[in-house]
Amino acid sequence: MWTIKRFPLLWLLPALLPVLLMTLYPIGHALWTSLHRVMILFPGEPFVGLDNYKRVMASSYFYDALKNSLVFTFFAAPSVVVIGVLVALFLQRRFFGSQIVRSVVLLPWVLPGAISAVLWIWVFHPSFGVLNAILRSLNIIDRSIPWLISPQLAPISVTIAHVWTQIPFAVILTMAALSTINSETLDAAALDCRSSFKRFRYVLFPEIRSMIVVLLVYNSLIAFTGYDLVYAMTSGGPGTATTLLSFQIWRESFSMYDFGAGSAVAFIVVLISATLIIAITRALPSDLFGGDEP
């Protein structure tokens, strides 16, 4: 008799097959590509073992991209979480127009990365940018600041743009976590503790810390694999100042026609990402996600 209890795998197949097709197959093919010489200008696709990996790791571009990606992640991910939590705490309050403010806060998240990049180019542009115009009008500067063309400032500009795009998601998740806190707990905390900071530290933070960790891990991954803003704002430049590993994947594959090397960089990114996640989760207290024992 064909009931769901019998042949469970068969019943799952219609849902599993598209997932396998769109995840396992591309990943498997990318792994295969990384172990073969796949250059459109060379005949055949012979097996080369780890040669692609050795070649990319011997390149100065790889180390520039790796350093940039790690630094970018180190600054961007915590910034998103901190600012997102602060904004969420602010939006928890009721004030006139709070609903409108909540909607506006979400706007950066719905914009495609390329559109956000164009927007921020017009903020940071040395000649036409809004930021330099404001700073000049306030007599804070008398020469325009090269936000996107200085190797020191361009990474900061891209980081700011990235953080802006990711804050809304952190706000939403934090507000969701805050909404699960028992209102009587909040009332009691308001009575017992006048300091907002202490209320947050001893009452709110313990309740939402698991969500904060999830956000930290998620934003670390997003930052480490970021691509669209870099591509649209700076093309990885000036020089290699804003080249991230994901951008290097694109450059190896589509500029240098070496899909094997591009796939190798992609898998190195996967390995580093996995290491990051493991490192973060191992650093966490063991009871972080556990409920209270009865």
Place this chain on the structure above:
Amino acid sequence: MQLKKVLLAMSMATGVFAAQTALAGEDITLEFVVWNYSLDTIQDNIKIFEAKNPGIKVNLTDYTWTDYQDSLILRFRSNTQTDVIYGGQDWLPAWASAGFVAPLNDIAPPDELSALSDDIAGFALSDMTVDDELYGLPYYADTISFIYNKKILDDAGIAVPRTWEEVTAASLKLQASGMERPFVYELNQELPNFFDAFVAQSYGRGAELFDADQNAVFADPENGAYKQLEWLADAYSQGLIQPETHESKIIPAMNTGNHAFTVVYNYVLAALNNSATQPLAGQFALALMPGAENSTLGFSKFYAVTAKTAADPERAEAAWKFINFMAGGDYTIAKRWAVEKGLGFGQLPLYDDSDVIEAWGKWVDVSTLNQQAATAKAGVWTEWGGVWSAYFRPLLAKAMVGEATVDEVMQEGAQRWNELKEQFANR
């Protein structure tokens, strides 16, 4: 019963539709892929072609210039139907070697092609030829030029610079009088023209980047290209250069009056001097590329046919008609681009065309332009050139912005060139 009626109606409708399709005749639809410059002009040209060639339709697909190369690569590798494309001189050897594009001999009547070839300027013909096979007809051909603001120099009492040292002196004088960054420069390391502009400046100094055996020689500190990169790095460190990511941003930047010099394609000068759209139109002029020899890079972009289309006799014939219409015949379309948009051309008869001369006289000193064109040299384009250029351009940018020394960059660039040359030789 109701279901039967519905099924019968559907099958009848399907039959009528199929019959209509068969009766309509079999138009060929060519897939024409371009970068997105002046799409309305292209569409208009296509309409004229279709009107003259019943039975051939042309479907236009465009990509941005920055995405064009890798979009084409994706199309080729995914076997997406692509018939006629815009090609570039720096990509051609690699694409020809990979079998993506076919020589025009495969689709064109030999006598027609020969007559057209005789009418093509030398550097343009060189750019479209690989292993003595012609792969394209010119869409446009141009030189990269040194452009300045006449009014700014006149007001400051500065003579038009003829050497890069004079450019530095002029820029410093302008900077001292309040102009922040006198030189606006297209600095986008992902664009092939970032390297082309560097080659053009090096040619101005009389430099060759490669010797007769195609070995890299630019790592020698005495080489003009080395010196030009030193000049760029020095100018950048002194704050003389305002980088912009694309020529489309150079046009409004120059029209603010805040910059005096730039190095771009000639058609950008036409846009700069367009009185209908630019506030400072008429102030911009072309000067010979600074340097001992005042030479520059000449190049050609062209219409090419894909190998897959060339192998299909029907599509090949349609593709040749289209390419011949756009770039051959009586050069009507090439002339249109020249007169309306200021695009350069590779078709020699147009140099003597009175309409072209009259139109160009509105935005450029034609005698200076002809002088520059006469000294223009083609670049060195090899199968590995595109791959190497993608590797070298970020290094160029690193040297310019001071992230690496000129010597480090030139040594690494030369080493990678020679490695690739050997790799391709042993393929």
